[in-house]
Structures are given as structure tokens and as C-alpha cells.
Amino acid sequence: MQFSKLDDLRALCRGLPDDDSHSREAAARRQQVLTKPPGSLGRLEELAIWLAGWQGREHPRLDHITIAVFAGNHGVAARGVSAYPAEVTAQMVANFDAGGAAINQLAALAGATLKVEPIALEQPTRDCTTAPAMDEDEFLQAIELGYRTVPDACDLLVVGEMGIANTTAAATLCAALLGGGARWAGRGTGVDDQGLGRKRAAIEAALQFHQPALGDPLAVAARMGGRELAAIAGAVLAARQRRIPVLLDGFVATAAVLPLWRVNEKFLDHCRAGHASAEAGHRALLEALKLDPLLDLGMRLGEASGAAIAVLLLRAALACHNGMATFAEAGVSDKEAG
Numbered sequence: 449m450q451f452s453k454l455d456d457l458r459a460l461c462r463g464l465p466d467d468d469s470h471s472r473e474a475a476a477r478r479q480q481v482l483t484k485p486p487g488s489l490g491r492l493e494e495l496a497i498w499l500a501g502w503q504g505r506e507h508p509r510l511d512h513i514t515i516a517v518f519a520g521n522h523g524v525a526a527r528g529v530s531a532y533p534a535e536v537t538a539q540m541v542a543n544f545d546a547g548g549a550a551i552n553q554l555a556a557l558a559g560a561t562l563k564v565e566p567i568a569l570e571q572p573t574r575d576c577t578t579a580p581a582m583d584e585d586e587f588l589q590a591i592e593l594g595y596r597t598v599p600d601a602c603d604l605l606v607v608g609e610m611g612i613a614n615t616t617a618a619a620t621l622c623a624a625l626l627g628g629g630a631r632w633a634g635r636g637t638g639v640d641d642q643g644l645g646r647k648r649a650a651i652e653a654a655l656q657f658h659q660p661a662l663g664d665p666l667a668v669a670a671r672m673g674g675r676e677l678a679a680i681a682g683a684v685l686a687a688r689q690r691r692i693p694v695l696l697d698g699f700v701a702t703a704a705v706l707p708l709w710r711v712n713e714k715f716l717d718h719c720r721a722g723h724a725s726a727e728a729g730h731r732a733l734l735e736a737l738k739l740d741p742l743l744d745l746g747m748r749l750g751e752a753s754g755a756a757i758a759v760l761l762l763r764a765a766l767a768c769h770n771g772m773a774t775f776a777e778a779g780v781s782d783k784e785a786g
Contacts (some may be wrong), residue, residue, distance in 0.1 A: 449592065449595050449596075449686070449689075450592060451588040451591055451592060452588070453584070453588075454584060454588070454664075454666045454667065454670075456588075457588065457591060457666060457685075458666060458711055460685065460689070461685065461708050461711040461712045461715060462711065462712050464688055464689075464712060464714060464715065464717075465688070465689065465691055466717070467501035467502045467504075467691065467717070467718070468500075468501055468502075468503075468504040468691070469501070471500045471501055471503070471504050471505055471506055472497055472498075472500055472501030474500070474506040475496060475497045475500030475501070475506050475507075475508070475769065476497050478506060478769065478774075479493045479496065479497065479769065481774045481775055481776070481782070482768070482769075482772045482773070482774055482775075483772055483773050483774065483775055483778050483780050484772070485783070489765075489768055491742070491761075491765075492761070492764060492765040492768055492769075493765070493769075495720070495742075495761065495762055495765040496508065496765045496766060496768070496769035498693065498720065499604075499693055499762065499765070499766065500769075502691050502692065502693040502718050503603060503691070503692075503693065504691060507769070507770050508603070508766060508769070508770075509603055509766065509770075510559070510603050510604055510759070510762060510763060510766060511603055512561075512599075512601045512602055512603045512604075513558065513559060513560035513561065513602075513603060513604045513605075513606065513759060514560065514561050514563060514598065514599055514602050514604070514605050514606065515551065515555050515558070515560045515561065515562045515563065515606040515607075515608065515752050515755075515756055516563045516565065516594075516597050516598070516605065516606070516607050516608070516680075516683050516752075517544065517551060517562065517563070517564045517565070517607075517608045517609060517610060517751055517752050518565045518567060518594065518597075518607075518608075518609050518610075518675075518676035518677075518679040518680055518683075519537055519538075519540070519541050519564065519565065519566040519567065519569065519609065519610040519611055519676055520537070520566075520567045520568070520569070520572075520573070520590075520609075520611045520614070520674045520675035520676035520677070520679075521534050521537050521568075521569050521571075521572035521573070521611060521612065521613075521674075522534075522572055522573050522576075522581070522611060522612065522613040522614060522616070522617055522674050523572045523573050523574045523575035523576070523579075523581065524573075524575050524576050524577060524581075524613050524616050524617065524650055524654075525572065525612050525613035525616075526575060527575065527577065527646055527649075527650050528643060528646045529613050529616045529636075529639065529643065529646050529647040529650055530612045530613045530615075530616070530636060530637050530639065530643070531636070531637040531638045531639050531640075531643060532612050532637050533612065534572065534612045534613070536612050537566075537569055537610055537611055537612050538566070538569045540610050541564060541566045541569070541610065544562070544564045544610075544751075545564065549751060550749060550751060550753050551608065551751040551752055551753050551756060554753055554756035554757060555756055557756075557760070558756050558757075558759035558760060558763075559759075559763075560606065560756065560759060563597060565593065565594075565597055565679060567590060567593060567675040567676060567679060568675060573586075573674050573675060576617070576620065576650075576654045576657075576658070576671065576672045577650050577653035577654045577657060578653075578657065579657075580658070580670060580671040581617070581670070581671055581672055581673060581674060582670045582671070582673070582674075582675065582678070583670070584670055586670075586675070587666075587669065587670035587673075587678050590675040590676075590678035590679045590682065591678050591679070591681060591682035591685075592682060593679050593682065594678065594679030594680060594681065594682025594683035594684075594685075594686070595682040595683065595685060595686040596682075596686075597679070597682075597683050597686075598683050598686040598687055598690070598692065602687070602690075602692050603692070603693075604692070604693055604694070604695065604759070604762065605683065605684070605687045605692050605693070605694045605695070606694070606695045606697070606722070606752050606755045606756060606759065607680045607683055607684060607694065607695075607696060607697060607701050607704075607752060607755070608680075608697040608698075608701055608750060608751050608752020608753070608755060608756075609676045609677070609680060609697070609700050609701055609704070609750055609751075609752075610676070610750060610751060611674060611676050611700075612637070613636075614674055614676065614677065614700050614750075615634060615636035615637075615647075615699060615700060615727060616633070616636070616647050616650055616651065617672060617673050617674045617677060617700075617703075618632075618677065618699055618700040618702075618703035618704070618729075619632035619633045619634070619647070619651055619703075619729060620632075620650075620651045620654045620655070620672045620673075621668060621669065621672055621673055621677070621703045621704075621706055621707065622703055622706065622729060622732075622733055623651055623655055624654075624655060624658070624662055624668045624672055625665055625668055625706055625707060625710050626706070626733070626736055628732075629651065629652060629655065630647075630648035630649075630651045630652050631729075632651065632728070632729040632732075633647045633648045633651055633728065633729075634699070634727045634728025634729055635727075635728070636727065654672055658671045658672060665706075665707040665708075665710035665711055666707055666711065668707060669681070669707035673704070673707075676700075676704075677700065677703065677704035678704070680701055680704035680705065681704050681705050681707065681708050684696075684704075684705050684708070684719065685708060685715075687718060688715065688718050691718070692718070693718050693719075693720070694718055694719040694720070695719070695720055695721075695722040695742075695755040695758055695759065695762075696719055696720070696721050696722060696739070696755060697722055697723070697725075697750065697751075697752045697753070697754055697755040698722075698723065698725035698727060698730060698747070698748065698749075698750060698754055698755075699725045699727040699729055699730040699733065699748075700750060701750075701752070701755075702721065702730065702733050702734065702737065702739070703733060705719070706733070706737070709737060716737060716739065719739070720739070720742060720758075721734055721737075721739040721740065721741040721742065722741070722742055722743065722752075722754050722755025722756075722757070722758035722759075723741050723742060723743035723744060723745060723747060723754030723755065723757070723758060724741040724743070724744045725747060725748050725754065726746045726747060726748040727748045742758045742761055743757060743758050743761070745757070
């Protein structure tokens with residue numbers, strides 16, 4: 449898929465495929481005849497039905513899971529908005545490659561393939577307080593990179609990120625597209641009060657500088673976001689085009705898809721929020737997007753770590769959905785027989 453202009457991306461977001469209603473309805477009927485009171489497995493039932501609809505199978509599976517972690521650097525980091533220097537992004541990518549990060553352990557536990565995509569780390573985006581972070585071509589190139597990352601054989605896509613100062617970019621996107629100004633700023637990697645003040649000031653400065661573009665969500669994503677955020681959006685869009693269900697990670701990964709949701713509020717129907725991050729603003733963002741997180745563990749690491757843990761819930765949902773006997777198979781009287 450190639451995007452030569454923002455209108456190409458906008459058109460694709462507006463012409464989205466829906467799930468397979470026949471598979472979804474068949475899975476829902478199966479849940480009604482398994483050896484349990486209807487609804488007694490709570491959200492595990494809903495998750496199994498959701499996976500069935502998007503995979504197009506009454507009996508969904510999780511044989512091929514891809515966890516895609518995109519990494520990028522941000523010019524706004526020079527304003528002291530993070531507790532860590534920008535070179536940590538490349539150092540953490542090396543740690544991912546060496547197998548030493550949390551996501552390596554969690555991906556192995558989840559039975560998932562981890563793909564790490566560093567994007568032009570030697571060339572940070574421009575400082576969004578004084579210039580567009582990316583021009584249109586740079587933004588679309590990052591979208592395309594993410595789009596191409598999703599493999600053909602994929603039962604579930606999990607998306608996450610790594611990038612010093614990317615919580616500032618994420619908060620700025622939220623402020624631009626949902627209002628509320630610098631209230632979206634959180635402590636990210638652990639900035640002190642002075643760092644938090646610099647972060648809030650950067651968000652307000654970016655909003656003021658880019659005020660003429662605030663009416664266009666895709667222009668906002670280019671001007672105030674980052675390459676890794678754009679790549680996440682591209683990957684989630686590719687998954688929708690191929691009816692692949694998606695688990696979103698924390699604040700940054702969720703903010704990354706906000707601009708496409710603003711183009712089409714059905715854009716996230718194939719997505720679930722893996723967890724509620726401890727990062728300030730994530731709960732408000734999830735509420736705006738009408739996403740109910742699967743977990744709430746006080747995490748704020750990024751790297752797709754929270755969503756990777758949520759994969760285990762999906763496996764539990766499918767173990768019950770596919771493995772349980774029906775009332776007829778087990779010779780158990782259902783409630784109608786009483």
C-alpha cells in the first residue's frame with residue numbers, strides 16, 4: 449500500500465471492512481450452549497465472540513500472534529521533557545534485539561513473535577513547538593512502514609512503542625484532537641515537577657504554533673506526532689483492512705490511533721485496549737474512544753508490555769470457547785430442561 453497524499457489515507461479510513469457477522473453470531477450461539485450459565489464467564493465470552501467475528505471463524509485461534517514495537521526519536525526531547533536522554537531509544541532497541549527487555553519475556557510467555565522496527569533514530573522529528581514534527585511525505589512514509597509490518601499470517605496484532613519524549617507527542621495529539629490543553633501531560637519516564645512544567649509548556653506552545661491545522665486530524669498527526677506513532681496507526685489500519693483483531697498497549701499506542709478515529713469513529717471496532725496505563729491521560733483517552741481496558745495493573749512501561757499480558761486473557765477466552773463441551777455433548781441438562 450502506498451499513500452501519495454493525506455487524502456489517500458483519509459479515503460482508506462472511511463472505507464473500512466466490517467467483521468464477519470455470520471462467524472460472530474455463530475460464536476455467540478455457541479456461548480449460549482456451553483456447560484455454564486449464559487454470561488457467567490463475563491468478558492471472556494465477549495472476547496471470544498469478538499475474535500470470531502474478526503477472524504471469520506466460529507472457533508478462533510491464536511497460532512500466529514505478532515507483537516510490533518515501533519521506535520522513534522523526537523525533536524521536542526531537547527526541551528527537557530523526559531527524564532532520559534534521546535540516545536536511550538537506540539539503546540533500548542539494542543536491548544530488545546538482545547532479548548533483555550520486559551517485552552521479550554512477555555512475548556515469549558504469550559507465544560508471540562516480536563518484531564521491533566526502529567525508524568530513522570539518527571534523525572529525530574523536528575521540535576513540534578517551533579516546526580511541523582514531520583512533513584506530509586515523512587508522515588506517510590511512516591504510515592506505510594507500519595502498514596507493511598503486519599504479516600500475512602496473523603491471528604492477532606499487538607502494537608507498542610519505544611521513544612524518548614513520545615508521551616509528550618501523545619499528550620499533544622490528545623490536546624489537539626480532544627481539547628483540554630496541557631492537562632494531558634503526565635510524568636512519562638518519571639520527570640520531576642520542573643520537567644512536568646517544561647512538558648506542559650511544550651504542549652501549549654505546540655498547540656499555539658499549529659493552531660491553523662487543528663481542524664484536520666491527519667495534519668495534526670503529522671505536525672505533532674512522531675514516526676513510531678504514525679507507524680502504529682499504519683499497522684492498525686493494515687490489520688483492519690485484513691480483518692485482523694488488534695490489542696493496543698498504553699497511552700502512546702492509543703494516542704497513535706486517535707487521529708484515524710477522528711476520521712472515522714468506527715476505525716477501532718477491531719481493537720481492544722490491552723490495559724489501562726498509569727500514565728496520566730490514558731483513562732480519559734480510553735473513555736473518549738469508548739475502549740474498556742482488559743487489565744489495570746498500574747503499568748506505564750510501554751513496549752507493548754501491558755497488551756502482551758492481555759494476550760493471556762485472550763488465550764483463556766479461547767480455551768473455554770473452543771474446549772468446553774456443550775450441554776448436549778456432556779449430557780448435562782440445561783436451564784430449559786428444568
